[in-house]
């Protein structure tokens with residue numbers, strides 16, 4: 001069984017980007033800049049935003065972290081986003097989700113200038129993804145597609161089954177796979193007879209957030225399996241399927257699988273960096 005190594009590919013993408021950024025900074029005399037906004041002090045979120053900042057800095061992207069108190073009002077957040085929208089030195093804006101419960105996530109995401117929307121979650125980018133190739137693509141699906149392509153997985157004509165229909169992963173993933181000429185089935189918590197559908201997946205993408213829900217019995221022989229899940233089990237990071245209790249049977253049945261950690265996670269960060277550079281280049285050429 002082949003392991004789809006996201007760590008190695010992300011490292012390669014980052015070193016290519018670093019060279020490109022050095023060239024662009026010499027040419028335009030300004031570094032690309034990302035602003036990350038986080039409200040509250042959730043430890044998992046804090047560690048995600050710090051690792052995003054570290055990755056930016058490693059390759060020459062400036063990154064401002066705006067960590068706001070949990071009690072920040074929606075209006076305060078919108079005022080900050082408005083000032084970043086207007087700031088000509090800021091290329092990308094990322095609002096770390098989830099936001100505190102008293103803040104309407106949709107209102108906040110829609111307030112970001114869609115041209116600076118590195119996470120690709122603004123409705124304008126969602127619409128562009130559905131109708132053209134000119135969208136900013138959400139980082140996790142974009143990273144998964146890059147990983148599949150780099151590992152030589154052919155997509156055209158394949159049946160791709162996706163478990164999970166979130167705006168962040170499942171829905172944009174479905175659009176991307178359609179664009180790549182796959183036939184796509186999207187499953188979710190209300191899907192009847194999930195195993196019947198998953199057993200048809202030549203490419204199976206699992207983004208649920210529950211370990212051990214999918215087992216070897218539910219796989220098609222020779223399937224390429226992408227594990228998006230991040231779960232903490234007894235203090236250990238596990239995926240939705242990769243390190244599940246049925247791992248031995250899964251390894252016998254699947255042709256390839258993305259590990260957790262080391263699969264989709266690093267590719268998500270690499271795609272974020274690509275999106276910042278893509279926006280920067282568009283803005284400098286306008």
Ligand code: NAD
Pocket residue numbers: 140163164165166167168169170187188189190191194207208209210213228229230231264265266268
């Ligand atoms: P989400 O909670 O928004 O969506 C989960 C989806 O799973 C829903 O669409 C739901 O319908 C479906 N689901 C839940 N129970 C199910 C069941 N029993 N049968 C079938 N479907 C079921 O989560 P999300 O934001 O899409 O993230 C999913 C997982 O991926 C989480 O573990 C998250 O931490 C992880 N994630 C990882 C990365 C990364 O970079 N590695 C990025 C984003 C999300």
